[in-house]
Amino acid sequence: MLRVAVPNKGSLSEAASAMLTEAGYLQRRDPRELVMVDPDNDVEFFFLRPRDIAVYVGAGTLDVGITGRDLLLDAEVEAEELLPLGFAISTFRFAGPAGQYSQLSQLAGKRLATSYDALLRRYLADNKIAATVVRLDGAVESSVRLGVADAIADVVETGSTLKAAGMEVFGNPIMKSEALLIGRPGVAAPAGLDVLIRRLQGVLVARRYVLMDYDIRKDLVETSAALTPGLESPTISPLRDSDWVAVRSMVPKKDTNRIMDELYELGARAILVSSIHACRI
Ligand SMILES: Nc1ncnc2c1ncn2[C@@H]1O[C@H](COP(=O)(O)OP(=O)(O)OP(=O)(O)O)[C@@H](O)[C@H]1O
Ligand SMILES: O=P(O)(O)OC[C@H]1O[C@H](OP(=O)(O)OP(=O)(O)O)[C@H](O)[C@@H]1O
Numbered sequence: 001m002l003r004v005a006v007p008n009k010g011s012l013s014e015a016a017s018a019m020l021t022e023a024g025y026l027q028r029r030d031p032r033e034l035v036m037v038d039p040d041n042d043v044e045f046f047f048l049r050p051r052d053i054a055v056y057v058g059a060g061t062l063d064v065g066i067t068g069r070d071l072l073l074d075a076e077v078e079a080e081e082l083l084p085l086g087f088a089i090s091t092f093r094f095a096g097p098a099g100q101y102s103q104l105s106q107l108a109g110k111r112l113a114t115s116y117d118a119l120l121r122r123y124l125a126d127n128k129i130a131a132t133v134v135r136l137d138g139a140v141e142s143s144v145r146l147g148v149a150d151a152i153a154d155v156v157e158t159g160s161t162l163k164a165a166g167m168e169v170f171g172n173p174i175m176k177s178e179a180l181l182i183g184r185p186g187v188a189a190p191a192g193l194d195v196l197i198r199r200l201q202g203v204l205v206a207r208r209y210v211l212m213d214y215d216i217r218k219d220l221v222e223t224s225a226a227l228t229p230g231l232e233s234p235t236i237s238p239l240r241d242s243d244w245v246a247v248r249s250m251v252p253k254k255d256t257n258r259i260m261d262e263l264y265e266l267g268a269r270a271i272l273v274s275s276i277h278a279c280r281i
């Protein structure tokens with residue numbers, strides 16, 4: 001039975017379970033449940049703290065898990081990225097009181113608060129910055145105001161938490177993070193892992209693409225197909241009027257309106273867009 005670690009709390013938890021549900025797996029109803037068997041899919045889910053998931057997968061006691069890239073790198077364990085999952089997208093950045101810092105060299109000799117101390121220490125060493133790391137569990141943005149640090153390194157998404165604390169980012173991002181499926185390198189793929197990965201890829205594609213149908217004059221189909229090339233090749237079907245064809249293709253959801261406008265300009269008509277419920281690519 002495939003043993004899968006799923007975040008039990010925090011930013012990753014709901015989105016991870018939603019994705020597994022969409023992929024056809026059973027998920028817990030009660031947020032206090034720690035373990036759950038999905039007998040139809042032969043998978044056992046373990047609900048754990050996102051920070052600990054890399055530790056279990058790295059130790060080989062669980063086959064795979066869902067966690068953030070920043071947490072994986074901070075854990076310093078033998079686990080690797082199998083599939084990026086497209087949620088919990090954030091950057092890991094330095095920040096300080098507004099107007100105080102503009103470049104990393106100003107961090108020399110300073111106290112830096114973070115929840116990701118291993119990741120930060122490695123970055124400081126790589127960039128030859130000698131600073132003191134203050135490890136905190138969370139709410140790191142308050143540490144400067146409260147006098148335990150001079151600057152911070154933390155997760156930034158919208159930046160609103162930083163702004164509320166009177167802080168701003170400086171320097172390049174230390175890293176970009178998102179939720180990942182992680183596994184152990186160098187071991188034979190456990191039974192059920194290929195199916196899990198294919199299903200999660202199916203969810204990602206269903207979320208990112210729509211299906212576009214339109215009718216177009218036969219002599220314009222090469223030009224329209226260049227706008228809607230699909231993943232492999234668009235489907236072209238005959239219409240009763242032999243001068244026209246029907247085209248069906250997958251297009252990236254974010255480009256839907258631009259592509260519809262361009263197709264209409266070209267002469268396509270009856271342009272219809274439908275969402276993809278599920279797929280295997
Ligand atoms: N506001 C956010 N937007 C996007 N991703 C985030 C955000 N906050 C955290 N993350 C990401 O979520 C993952 C886990 O962080 P999270 O803060 O949920 O864990 P935690 O700090 O252990 O939980 P909690 O904050 O509830 O104690 C990390 O990979 C992090 O990059
Ligand atoms: O840029 P923003 O959109 O404001 O998001 C970033 C904030 O979200 C996370 O905090 P979380 O709620 O997990 O609290 P924590 O710091 O206690 O972990 C993260 O640690 C930042 O504080």
Ligand SMILES: [Mg+2]
Nearest residue numbers: 010011138139
């Ligand atoms: Mg947090």
